[in-house]
Amino acid sequence: MLFNRTNVHLKLLRERDKSSDSVDILSQVHRILEENATRENRINTTLLTKGDNKCNTFDFDKLEGNRIFHEDTIRIICIDYRLRFLDTHYFKGKIPQEGINEIKKLERDHNISLSGFKIIAPSKMFVLHKTDDPLLFAPMGNKYYYLIHKWGKDLHPFRKLMMWPFKSLENLIFTILLSSAVATMLVPDGLFARKQSFSQDIMVFFFMFKSIVAVVLFYGFSSGKNFNTAIWQSKFDKTQ
Numbered sequence: 174m175l176f177n178r179t180n181v182h183l184k185l186l187r188e189r190d191k192s193s194d195s196v197d198i199l200s201q202v203h204r205i206l207e208e209n210a211t212r213e214n215r216i217n218t219t220l221l222t223k224g225d226n227k228c229n230t231f232d233f234d235k236l237e238g239n240r241i242f243h244e245d246t247i248r249i250i251c252i253d254y255r256l257r258f259l260d261t262h263y264f265k266g267k268i269p270q271e272g273i274n275e276i277k278k279l280e281r282d283h284n285i286s287l288s289g290f291k292i293i294a295p296s297k298m299f300v301l302h303k304t305d306d307p308l309l310f311a312p313m314g315n316k317y318y319y320l321i322h323k324w325g326k327d328l329h330p331f332r333k334l335m336m337w338p339f340k341s342l343e344n345l346i347f348t349i350l351l352s353s354a355v356a357t358m359l360v361p362d363g364l365f366a367r368k369q370s371f372s373q374d375i376m377v378f379f380f381m382f383k384s385i386v387a388v389v390l391f392y393g394f395s396s397g398k399n400f401n402t403a404i405w406q407s408k409f410d411k412t413q
Contacts, residue, residue: 209277216276219288220261220268228314232283236319244316251293251405254328255336258406261290261309263299272309272322279311279321287311291318295328296404340401349389353382 244258251258261268276287292298294307307325310318329335338348357378392398399407 212277212280213273215286216273220290223260223262227289228312229287229289229319230283230285231313231319235282240320241313242310242318242320244318247293247318248405252340252401253333253336255296255332255339255401255404256293257296257299257404258291258293259299261292264292264294264307266294266298266307266325268307268309269322269324272324275309275322276311287321290321336401339398342400345389345400349382349385352385353378356381356385 247258250256279285280287289312291310291312292307293310298307308323309321311321313319338345357374360377
């Protein structure tokens with residue numbers, strides 16, 4: 174064969190050796206890996222440390238507008254979907270390597286060391302290991318937060334509807350009344366009398382209402398449940 178095949182490895186070595194020797198490369202790679210390990214250890218320690226409410230000084234020219242959220246917006250979404258917004262110190266799940274890499278990239282781009290991390294996630298993720306759509310944030314000051322990374326599964330499409338009764342006391346009462354009316358309509362005619370009157374329907378309705386209220390109160394008190402408006406920043410594991 175007139176021409177030898179091209180060895181890409183040799184080409185890479187020759188190109189690299191034009192600018193530096195192998196000893197410099199080894200020491201440079203070692204230093205970079207050491208710095209990277211030190212930075213990752215510091216980030217992991219910060220994520221596990223209780224928040225200090227410190228604000229991070231970002232370079233605003235390098236920020237993405239669709240990642241900036243005010244606490245009022247976060248509060249509304251947390252209440253609607255029964256989520257919590259707490260320091261990463263309380264988070265029991267595992268933050269993926271992609272999230273750590275995003276933190277390192279932000280720190281390099283903005284020449285800062287990030288701290289005060291917070292997470293939006295369902296209540297159980299602050300008690301058990303779950304994977305439902307956590308979002309990692311860093312504080313910017315004046316109640317603004319910057320979204321660093323999102324991972325896990327998206328929330329159930331009907332989660333907002335399912336959590337609506339727990340949004341407030343008014344919502345719960347309306348749900349109980351509606352459930353009582355539906356249960357009353359399911360009672361067959363003639364169960365209590367040959368021809369059931371309107372007054373008997375009212376009595377059945379009140380019976381259903383008291384029964385459902387009793388179940389809700391028992392379940393709520395025994396489980397330590399609370400309304401969405403009260404738990405979105407709660408650090409206690411009983412208020413799921």
